[in-house]
Amino acid sequence: MHVQEWLDTVPAGAVYAVVALVIGLESLGIPLPGEIVLVSAALLSSHHSGVNPIVLGACATAGAVIGDSIGYAIGRKGGRPLLAWLGKKFPRHFSEGHVATAERSFEKWGMWAVFFGRFVALLRIFAGPLAGVLHMPYWKFLTANLLGGICWAGGTTAVIYYVGVVAEDWLKRFSYLGLAIAVLIGLTSMLMIKRRAKKAAAHREAKEPAEAETVPAVD
Numbered sequence: 001m002h003v004q005e006w007l008d009t010v011p012a013g014a015v016y017a018v019v020a021l022v023i024g025l026e027s028l029g030i031p032l033p034g035e036i037v038l039v040s041a042a043l044l045s046s047h048h049s050g051v052n053p054i055v056l057g058a059c060a061t062a063g064a065v066i067g068d069s070i071g072y073a074i075g076r077k078g079g080r081p082l083l084a085w086l087g088k089k090f091p092r093h094f095s096e097g098h099v100a101t102a103e104r105s106f107e108k109w110g111m112w113a114v115f116f117g118r119f120v121a122l123l124r125i126f127a128g129p130l131a132g133v134l135h136m137p138y139w140k141f142l143t144a145n146l147l148g149g150i151c152w153a154g155g156t157t158a159v160i161y162y163v164g165v166v167a168e169d170w171l172k173r174f175s176y177l178g179l180a181i182a183v184l185i186g187l188t189s190m191l192m193i194k195r196r197a198k199k200a201a202a203h204r205e206a207k208e209p210a211e212a213e214t215v216p217a218v219d
Contacts, residue, residue: 007041012050015041019056020063023153027067029074029129034064035121038153042160053161060153064118068145071128072138079133102126106134111144118148 007015019041026034038060045051075082083099102123105113114131117123131141 007037007044012052015044015051016055016059020059022063023060024063024067024070026125027064027128028071029125031125034124035156038156039160042157045157046161046163053157057154057157060157061149064149064153065146068114068128068149069142072132072136072141072145075129075132076135077132078129082129083133099126099130102130103134106130106136110136111140114141114144115148115151118145118152 007018010018019037022032022037023034026032041051041056041060042053045053045056078085087096087099102113102117105117105123109116113123114127114136117127127145
């Protein structure tokens with residue numbers, strides 16, 4: 001929620017740049033909250049006319065594909081010493097256990113690990129550098145990377161955008177319904193009060209003549 005509030009304070013162009021940059025750096029191998037930033041920006045686009053969801057999805061996709069490709073190049077050049085260095089810098093994300101798990105996934109699934117890794121936070125960080133370390137053919141990596149980036153970034157933006165639009169529309173209808181109910185309750189209460197007031201007045205008028213007849217005459 002804080003991310004969305006912050007994004008709401010910056011120009012639309014800056015929102016696109018922030019989303020592309022954060023997702024690109026995350027895909028490159030730096031642990032950043034790319035998914036949180038994308039979801040927050042997509043929600044923002046659902047009620048902010050200045051942020052176009054199509055442009056947002058395109059920027060997110062570009063950041064994902066470019067970041068993964070740079071990560072692949074770094075991993076291919078740096079090799080396993082790079083993973084060891086990352087393990088020292090980011091032990092929470094690049095521990096030996098995490099690296100071994102990601103490596104087994106790549107060896108077993110190949111291109112599919114790159115594609116579906118885009119939807120898994122841990123593999124999203126590992127995909128580019130690890131594919132380079134394992135010397136996956138670049139054309140295979142690029143194909144899976146491009147398709148995964150489009151499906152993940154574009155799909156997430158579309159789903160969150162439409163959920164936000166529907167939710168906002170529902171909340172508006174709910175607010176109108178609540179207003180109508182409040183007005184109805186107010187009118188009903190007013191009518192009931194008037195009705196009770198009339199009954200009380202009629203009861204008093206009927207009671208006064210009876211009291212007058214029972215009062216003894218004074219000579």
